[in-house]
Every structure is written in structure tokens, then in C-alpha cells.
Amino acid sequence: MQHINDRAIAPGTFIPEPDDDRIICRCEEVTKGEIRRAVHEGMYTITEIRRYLRTGMGLCQGQTCARLVKGIVAKELGISPAELIPATSRAPMRPVEMKVLAKEEGRHV
Amino acid sequence: MKRYDLIVVGAGPSGLSAAIEGAKRGLQVVVFDENEKPGGQLFKQIHKFFGSKEHKAKIRGFVIGEQLLKEASELGVKVVLNATVTGLYMDKELVVKIADTIYHYKGDAILIATGAAENMVTFEGWTLPGVIGAGAAQTMMNLHGVKPGNRILMLGSGNVGLVVSFQLLQCGCEVAALVDAAPRVGGYGVHAAKVARCGVPFYLSHTIVKAEGEECVTGVTIAEVDKKFQFIPGTEKHFDVDTICLAVGLSPMSQLLKIAGCEMEDNPKRGGQVPICNEYGETSIKGIFVAGDVSGVEEASSAMIEGRIAGIAAAQYLGYIGIEELEEKFEENKAALEGLRQGMFAPENRGKLIERTEEGIPVSMNLLTKGYIAEDEIERYPGVTHRAGIHPVMECSQNIPCNPCQDACPRHCIQIGSHITSLPVVDESAQCVGCGLCVAACSGQAIFLVQEDYEPGYGTVTIPYEFLPLPQKGEKGYGLDRSGQRVCEAQVMEVKTAKTFDHTNLLTIRVPVDMVGKARFYRKIF
Numbered sequence: 001m002q003h004i005n006d007r008a009i010a011p012g013t014f015i016p017e018p019d020d021d022r023i024i025c026r027c028e029e030v031t032k033g034e035i036r037r038a039v040h041e042g043m044y045t046i047t048e049i050r051r052y053l054r055t056g057m058g059l060c061q062g063q064t065c066a067r068l069v070k071g072i073v074a075k076e077l078g079i080s081p082a083e084l085i086p087a088t089s090r091a092p093m094r095p096v097e098m099k100v101l102a103k104e105e106g107r108h109v
Numbered sequence: 110m111k112r113y114d115l116i117v118v119g120a121g122p123s124g125l126s127a128a129i130e131g132a133k134r135g136l137q138v139v140v141f142d143e144n145e146k147p148g149g150q151l152f153k154q155i156h157k158f159f160g161s162k163e164h165k166a167k168i169r170g171f172v173i174g175e176q177l178l179k180e181a182s183e184l185g186v187k188v189v190l191n192a193t194v195t196g197l198y199m200d201k202e203l204v205v206k207i208a209d210t211i212y213h214y215k216g217d218a219i220l221i222a223t224g225a226a227e228n229m230v231t232f233e234g235w236t237l238p239g240v241i242g243a244g245a246a247q248t249m250m251n252l253h254g255v256k257p258g259n260r261i262l263m264l265g266s267g268n269v270g271l272v273v274s275f276q277l278l279q280c281g282c283e284v285a286a287l288v289d290a291a292p293r294v295g296g297y298g299v300h301a302a303k304v305a306r307c308g309v310p311f312y313l314s315h316t317i318v319k320a321e322g323e324e325c326v327t328g329v330t331i332a333e334v335d336k337k338f339q340f341i342p343g344t345e346k347h348f349d350v351d352t353i354c355l356a357v358g359l360s361p362m363s364q365l366l367k368i369a370g371c372e373m374e375d376n377p378k379r380g381g382q383v384p385i386c387n388e389y390g391e392t393s394i395k396g397i398f399v400a401g402d403v404s405g406v407e408e409a410s411s412a413m414i415e416g417r418i419a420g421i422a423a424a425q426y427l428g429y430i431g432i433e434e435l436e437e438k439f440e441e442n443k444a445a446l447e448g449l450r451q452g453m454f455a456p457e458n459r460g461k462l463i464e465r466t467e468e469g470i471p472v473s474m475n476l477l478t479k480g481y482i483a484e485d486e487i488e489r490y491p492g493v494t495h496r497a498g499i500h501p502v503m504e505c506s507q508n509i510p511c512n513p514c515q516d517a518c519p520r521h522c523i524q525i526g527s528h529i530t531s532l533p534v535v536d537e538s539a540q541c542v543g544c545g546l547c548v549a550a551c552s553g554q555a556i557f558l559v560q561e562d563y564e565p566g567y568g569t570v571t572i573p574y575e576f577l578p579l580p581q582k583g584e585k586g587y588g589l590d591r592s593g594q595r596v597c598e599a600q601v602m603e604v605k606t607a608k609t610f611d612h613t614n615l616l617t618i619r620v621p622v623d624m625v626g627k628a629r630f631y632r633k634i635f
Contacts, residue, residue, distance in 0.1 A: 023236050032231075063226050067360055067381070082375040086382055089367035091196025094143070096206055105212045 007044065011076050014040040024072065025065040027058020035069060039076040046087040049073060056087065059095055113139045115423050116203060116216030118194045118365060121149020122409045123401030123416030124222030125177040125186075130420030131218075132184035134429045139214070140181070141192040141205055146252065148174035149224055151409060153247040155279075156272055157552040157611070159297075159511040161529055163445050164410045167513040167550050169611065171251075173409070197221075197369040201396060218396045218423040221366055222416060225359035225380060225402035230264070233319035239326030243273040243356035250280045258352025262329050263287045264317055265356030266480075268296035268408075273356060274304045279576055284309045285348045288331050290316040290338055293462065293477040297454065298507045299553025305480035306630040308593030313478050318345060320353055329353055359406045369397060378456070379405030389422035389439065390415055396426055407456070414446045452508040452530035467508045468532055481591035482506055484627070491534040492523075492556075499543040499560040499569075503533045504629075505553065517550035548573050549610035558617075559625050568625035569602060574616040579604050580633060588620045588628030597624040599631055 020033025030053045043049045046056075046069065055069045056062025062069075066087065074081040092101070115131045117124045120142035128138045146152060154170020165173050181188065189207065196204040203214045227242040234240070241257060243265065249255040261282050263274045266289035274284050287304060292314045294301045305311060314333055318340065321328040333344035360381040367373055371384045372393035383404055384392045390400050400419040401412035418439055425435040450456055453463050453472075464472055470490065475483035482504060487493055492503025501522060503514065508530040515525040515533065522539040525531050541558075548556045548571060558571035570588070580586065580601045588599040603617040620628045 019233065022231055022233065024231060026236055063362075064229050067228055068231060082377060086367075086373070086375060089364040091198075091204065091368055092206075093195050093364050093368065094193050094206075096193075096195055096211075097209075100206060100209050101211060103210050105210055 009044065009077055009079075011039050011078070024068050025053075025055040025058065025062075027060050027065075028054040028056075030055045032072060035072050036076050039073055044073075044077060045085050046070060046073065047085070050087060061093070061095065062087070110202070110213040110215055112215045112217070113137050114216070114427055114429075115139075115218045115220060115420075116141070116201075116214055117220045117222060118203075119149065119222035119224055119401070119403075120144075120147035120188050120190070121222060121224050121401060121412065122151050122173070122177065123412035123419075124149070124220065125181050126413045126416030127220045127222065127398070127400055127420030127423070128186045128188075129177065129181050129184060130417050131423050132181065132186045134421070134424035136218075136424055136427065136429060138185075139187045139189060141189050141194050141203075143191070143193040145191055147178055147188050147190060150244070150247075151177075153244070153251045154272075154409065155251055155276060157613075158410060159509060159552045160410050160449060161510070161512050162516070164449060164510075165413075166511060167552055167611075170409060173413075177413075194365060197365045218398065218426055220390075220398045220400060220416075220419055220423060221363075221403055222399070222401045222412075223362045223365060223403045225361050225406050227355070228358040228360055229355060230317075230357050232317045234322065234326070235320060237320050237322050237326050238324070239322065239351055240320055240353045240355065243269050243354050246273055246277065246352075246354050250276055256280055256282060257354070258282060258350070260285050260348075260350045261352040261354055262317075262331075262348055262350045263354045263356060265289060265358075266291065266294045266296060266301065266311070266313065267356060267358070268300055270354075270356035271296040271300035271304055273354065274309060275300070275307075277354070278304070278307050278309070282352075285350050286310050286312055286331070287480070288312045288315045288317065290314065290334055294480060297509055297553060298473070298476045298482075299505065299509075299551075299555045301476065301480040302482065302504065302591065303554045306589060306591050306593050308589065309480070311478070311480040312346070315344075315346075317353065326351055326353055359402060361403045361406060363403050366392060366397070366399065366403070369394060371397060376405070378459070388418075388443075389435070390419035391422060391426070396423075398423055411446055411449050414442050414449070418442045418446075448529055449510050451510050454507075454509055466506070466532060467528075467530060470506075470532075473506055476506065479592065483591075487591075487626070491532050494535045494537070495561070496537070497562060498541070499558055500541045501535060501547050502557045502559045503535070503547075503551075504555045504557070505533055505551075508532065511552060513550040513552065514547045514556060517546040519544065519546065523547055543571075545571055545605060545615040546609065548615055549607075549613040554613070557629065558615075561622060561625050563619060566622055567619050568622045569617050569619050570625055570628050571603075571615050571617040572630060574604075574614045574631070575612065579606070579614055580616060580631065584633060586618075586631055586633040588618060588624055589630040589632055590627045591629050593630065595632075596627050597621050599628060601631070
């Protein structure tokens with residue numbers, strides 16, 4: 001599947017929807033309306049949305065909302081979710097406290 | 110930094126199977142799992158598995174888990190729990206968090222078997238306490254012995270939604286409704302039938318409008334949807350529930366593979382982001398393998414076979430065995446895998462409406478929309494016969510790869526034949542002795558023993574029964590039909606429990622003779 005990263009897509013004017021206040025990313029408390037609005041503000045990729053709104057950046061690392069956010073952004077752009085460039089995966093894959101990251105085997109803090 | 114021949118991430122069915130095959134061939138293997146208990150989802154599966162003997166059919170999931178763990182430990186596989194792999198770097202270096210310390214490991218080969226995570230859907234009130242995933246409900250019930258709620262609504266009619274609904278009933282919860290936006294039941298008909306005959310109503314082409322409650326869930330409203338999944342006004346239905354359980358599919362947890370730089374694809378048929386891999390489960394990076402749900406959501410039985418293949422392939426990659434052994438074992442395992450991927454629920458049939466069985470018999474549409482086979486549909490199936498004396502009635506109506514019933518009968522009354530998805534037929538020449546081994550062996554609880562001429566005016570029905578407390582002999586209650594409606598008075602004639610039945614008890618009830626074809630469940634008079 002070809003990934004779409006066409007900056008020329010015009011998502012049209014933002015039209016409020018009745019469920020815009022519904023929370024999508026629970027960890028960072030980001031609503032559907034905020035995600036939709038971000039698309040209209042020029043955030044067309046999941047990476048941009050994540051940096052802009054912090055969706056999927058909380059405790060669960062997007063385990064719950066990644067798919068939901070993708071669906072909302074794709075719908076707003078009028079494309080299928082599979083056409084969106086997927087988000088980057090980075091270590092640590094699970095949240096790790098800084099004091100643990102600093103405590104490596106054989107080296108004591 | 111510690112080095113291992115093979116590092117497996119995830120101690121579920123595929124990871125353990127791969128570790129076993131690797132260790133058998135002389136590899137030094139370690140398995141990391143972030144959970145406090147090994148086995149992945151297997152230890153939550155208290156139902157009997159489908160398939161044939163080679164797929165461990167009619168064995169309960171958690172027992173399969175125990176068997177795999179025992180085999181792995183006997184072969185010297187080290188299973189490290191509470192160990193979270195947080196990164197997979199160049200040259201197969203892994204960073205693992207164990208307790209409050211970070212450890213570095215290097216694997217000459219790596220197998221990622223991290224499984225899948227549950228999907229969610231949103232609706233008004235979906236963040237209220239009391240809205241949980243079906244997997245969470247299973248964890249609470251089957252690992253921790255906690256009742257998830259008293260009155261529950263299940264969203265999702267796939268096998269997970271159906272199996273968990275039945276487990277909720279076993280746990281003593283009331284299941285108020287089983288709801289799915291799809292127009293047809295997604296999971297096995299036999300799983301649906303055992304939920305429906307307990308009286309759970311099915312609402313297909315319906316979904317949740319909102320969860321109600323201030324502090325936590327106190328109710329739910331559902332409504333019918335049209336073909337475009339839009340709510341149809343005026344079709345709202347309300348239920349007082351304290352828990353809403355979501356079973357709406359799984360997504361592969363493939364992040365580690367992406368971190369490692371494996372080539373990925375977005376494949377909706379496999380459940381989302383999956384690595385591109387060859388037939389042995391090897392990714393675009395040589396020596397990094399995958400098996401199980403992480404490479405495409407399927408089920409535990411196929412995950413175990415994929416794990417075996419990947420474990421053997423890792424042994425070949427490291428030079429412990431030759432290519433001939435890999436190819437030979439691959440062919441064996443491939444045959445087993447293909448056996449599981451046949452029939453109406455084969456991956457290529459997903460979402461399709463199949464109107465006839467392989468035998469050409471029309472599929473029960475009532476089963477697909479209401480969860481049970483209707484009165485005027487049941488006689489079509491070859492397992493449903495009438496004769497003098499006690500005999501099995503097999504309400505198996507879909508072609509699924511499963512055949513324990515055929516081996517269970519000591520008199521060879523039941524035949525499926527060499528084609529594993531065929532519907533079971535009764536051999537009229539063989540004499541049933543009423544031992545009930547077939548009733549207990551059927552993973553779908555779809556076999557009943559019927560005797561129409563028990564005494565004048567009365568017959569008996571023997572049903573598989575997996576609820577506690579067990580009814581007492583002589584006790585009086587009601588016979589429930591396939592839809593869970595009371596249809597007659599019933600008296601318990603016998604309750605048989607045996608080790609070979611593996612916790613499926615056989616309950617024989619006496620019912621009026623015109624009800625032997627209808628009564629399929631029993632409930633005590635309170």
C-alpha cells in the first residue's frame with residue numbers, strides 16, 4: 001500500500017461534531033475534537049500529531065489509542081488508515097523510570 | 110552482556126513452542142516475558158481447544174500451557190518473568206528491564222513472540238470505570254479469581270466475545286446481552302449456541318450508543334445500525350449493567366520489530382502493523398524470527414505451530430541442524446497448520462457470508478443472527494438423527510477443523526472421516542451404549558445423548574454441563590430450549606463426573622417425550 005504524505009491535501013473547513021469532546025487518548029487526555037482540529041492546522045502524519053498533542057505518548061504508549069487516532073486522522077484527510085505513514089517506534093517500548101534506565105547491570109548508582 | 114543462542118521475547122504459546130524446538134536441537138535458549146506468570150493468554154483459556162490430536166484438541170488451554178512450560182524447563186530453557194524487553198538494537202542486542210535494573214543481552218538469533226493487544230472502540234462514556242476489555246475480564250476471572258461484575262453487556266461476537274461470555278456465566282455473572290455491529294455472529298456457531306441456550310439474547314447489527322453513569326457504569330444504551338454502521342433512530346434499547354466488556358479484535362504488538370528495523374507492512378487481514386516474513390517466520394533481518402499473533406492475529410493452536418517452525422528455523426540458521434531437517438519438519442508442521450486453516454472460518458473466508466456447508470446443507474441463518482439453530486433448521490444436519498434407544502445428537506452445523514468426537518466413541522458410532530472439517534455423521538449400524546464420552550469430548554459442547562423411549566411419555570436428554578454447583582440427582586427444574594426459553598419441567602436423573610470427562614459433567618434430565626428434541630439446557634427451580 002502506498003503511503004500518502006501529500007501536503008496538498010485540503011481537509012476543508014473544520015466542522016464541529018457533537019462528540020468532539022470525547023476523550024480518545026486517555027493517558028494524555030486528548031479529545032477527538034483536538035485531533036481533528038490538529039489535522040486542519042496542518043498535522044497530516046501520526047508523528048506530527050504525536051508531537052503536537054502528545055497522543056500515544058503517555059503511560060500506555062498508545063496501546064489503546066494508536067488505532068483510534070489513526071482512524072480519526074485518516075477520516076479527516078479522506079484516506080484509508082493504511083495509507084497513513086505509521087508512527088515511529090522507539091525504545092524504550094514500555095515506560096521505564098529514569099532511575100531504572102540509569103541503573104545498569106554491574107554499575108550501581 | 111550475556112549471550113544466548115536464541116532469545117525469545119514472550120512466553121506465550123508460540124514463544125514457548127519455539128524455545129522447546131530450539132532447545133531440543135541443542136540451542137541455549139532464554140525466554141523473557143513482562144508478565145508475572147508465563148503462558149501468555151493460554152492460562153486464561155479454560156475451554157477445550159478445537160482441532161485434532163496433533164493440535165492438542167479437547168485439552169483445555171491452561172493445561173496446554175502447563176505442558177509447554179514443563180517441556181521447556183525439562184529441556185533447560187530459562188524462562189525469566191517480570192522481564193520487560195524495552196528495545197531491540199543492531200546486532201541483535203536486547204535491553205531488558207528486570208525489577209529495577211537494566212540488563213543487556215545478545216542473541217545469535219531472536220524470536221519475537223509478543224502477541225497482540227486488544228482493540229478499543231469509543232462511545233459516550235467509554236472511559237467510565239466498568240468499561241473493560243474481554244481480555245481483562247478473563248485475567249480477573251481466570252488468573253486472579255475476581256468476578257468482573259454482576260450484570261454485563263458484551264460487545265463483540267467473535268470467538269473471544271463468545272468464549273468470554275460463557276466464562277462470565279460460569280463465573281456467576283449475568284450476561285444481559287451480546288451485541289455486535291456486524292450483521293452476523295463472527296465466531297464459531299457452537300460457541301454462540303452454548304451462550305444462547307443459557308438465555309443470553311444476541312443483538313446483531315447493534316452497537317453501543319452510550320455507557321451511562323456518573324462515577325462508574327450503571328447502564329448502557331444500544332441501538333441498531335444500518336449497512337453503513339449508522340444508528341437507526343428509534344431502535345435504542347437500554348440495559349441496567351455494571352460492566353461493559355469489549356471484544357472488538359486485536360492488534361499485533363510489533364513495535365520491537367519496528368525498532369529493530371524489520372520491514373513492516375500495514376495489513377488489515379493480519380490485524381495491523383506486521384513484519385514481512387518468509388514461510389519460516391524469518392523477517393527481513395536475518396536471524397530475527399516471528400511467530401504467533403505478532404505476525405498476524407490468529408489463535409493459540411496456529412501460534413504453537415508457527416512457533417515450532419520458527420524455533421527449528423532458528424536452529425538451522427545457527428547451524429545446529431542442516432537444511433534437510435528444517436525442510437522435512439517444515440512440511441510436517443505446514444500440513445498441521447493448513448489443517449487448522451480450513452473450513453468456513455479459514456483466513457480467506459473472513460467476513461464472507463457462507464450460505465452452504467461443504468456438504469451442500471444450508472447454513473442456519475438463525476445461528477448467525479440469534480446465536481442458536483432454529484427449530485425448523487436443526488433436522489438438516491447429519492448429526493441430528495432419530496432412532497430407538499439412546500443415541501448421540503450432534504448439533505454441529507459448520508465446517509470447522511475439529512474431530513475429537515470421532516475418536517471419543519468406543520463403538521465408532523461417530524464418523525467425520527479423513528476430511529477434518531466435515532460435519533460428523535452417525536453410523537446407524539453401530540450401537541451407542543450411552544457412555545457419554547462424545548458429549549464430554551466435544552469442545553463445542555454440541556453433542557447430546559437423547560433417549561426418546563425412556564418411559565411412557567418421557568424421554569431423557571444428556572447435556573454437557575460446566576457450571577457449579579452441580580445439580581443433585583432427583584432435583585427438579587426446567588428444560589431450556591436452544592434460545593434459553595423455558596419449555597418444560599425437567600428432573601435430574603443422573604449427574605456423571607469422571608476424570609476422562611475433564612470437568613465436563615454429564616447431566617441427564619427427564620423431559621416430556623415431545624421435548625427431547627428441544628430441551629438443551631437445565632435450570633433449577635429456585
